[in-house]
Amino acid sequence: MTLSLFDQFSSPSFLGIPMILMALALPWLLIPTPTSRWLSNRVVSLQGWFIARFTNQLFLPLNVGGHKWAPLLASLMIFLLTLNMLGLMPYIFTPTTQLSLNLGLAVPLWLATVLIGMRNQPTHALGHFLPEGTPTALIPILIIIETISLFIRPLALGVRLTANLTAGHLLIHLISSAVFVLMPMMPAVAILTAVLLLLLTMLEVAVAMIQAYVFILLLSLYLQENV
Template sequence: MMLSFFDQFMSPTFMGISLITLALTLPWILYPTPTSRWLNNRVLTLQGWFVNRFTQQLLLPLNVGGHKWAIMLTSLMLFLLTTNLLGLLPYTFTPTTQLSLNMGFAVPLWLATVIIGMRNQPTVALGHLLPEGTPVPLIPVLIIIETISLFIRPLALGVRLTANLTAGHLLIQLIATAVFVLLPMMPTVAILTATVLFLLTLLEVAVAMIQAYVFVLLLSLYLQENV
């Protein structure tokens, strides 16, 4: 039976139980929790330093009102980062290749930023729909365009993360299949292709980290406009 390359993006099941639940729970188990000791070990110290530095960089352009989102945005970053990287391991499943999961993150958080802006500063929030100094004949057209761009934001967030990870995983599988096919016939070409595969895997590690950061960074920029 010939399997499709896209079968890797289907949610796997074991004895009728969906394994996406395990994939979503595992990232939280991998990170050690800080202890009550005066001095932590090297792993906890490095983890705390990374979280603190990332939170400072993320919240640097935000007002004080946006600092309430620090725990949520940092936790989301760690979750997406770990999930994306775990999906590169063999015999694993990447939940963030599912558009429904990414939209489940993007839509509520984007909507929360919009609601905050409408509640705290409605004039400024509505002012983004019409740039200052717009000619009168263009006002209706610009309002429609800016409104559409506002509602496209969560879709862009979810589709960007899904498309980048899906394309990378699919390309890795295509090149890996080419290596196995070429190995008995043309070993030299297969070795060169395997080198390309190794470099592509390193690139996908970087993409997995960058896409998690971009997702959270764009959310922080949307929040910056509304606080």
């Protein structure tokens, strides 16, 4: 039972070809492409409005130097949001449940924000390791703690996204299995469990959207410290 429960998180392959590549390309095929016409359809207009509002909200507290990150972070937000939402559909593999993929997205972007801070304002960037007015006895300990907290940021980004999506998928799998088992024996309990499953699915839709937003929001906060 344990093996079959966690098999849904193993990367599928067909004829030796990893299907995760198709899963990663699927969101870009589903997202509508803006046209050069004066008037576009409602889906494209809604998508443009959402991206504009999200970008404005995300980059409002940032300096002008950080606004050049808007296309990258907005595209990554749409990409993660689409992957998370598609993963809630049956028989669709969710790439964002893989820690390797999430760390592959988090580590380079986090490292880019750190390198930008070291290049543009090294004094301010290094000042985070030792706040002003720190007692002399606490200086070595504080530097070690701040260094660990700096290097743990990309790990926290990847683990947060992976853990939340994996836990949600496991709960949905367990409760749906309980519904099928209880249906012939206790129909009333099975119906109540199915209602709980519906509520949990609605919660997971919200989690899928929130976790994509939190991933980009934390990256923007790291960027804000270094621009």
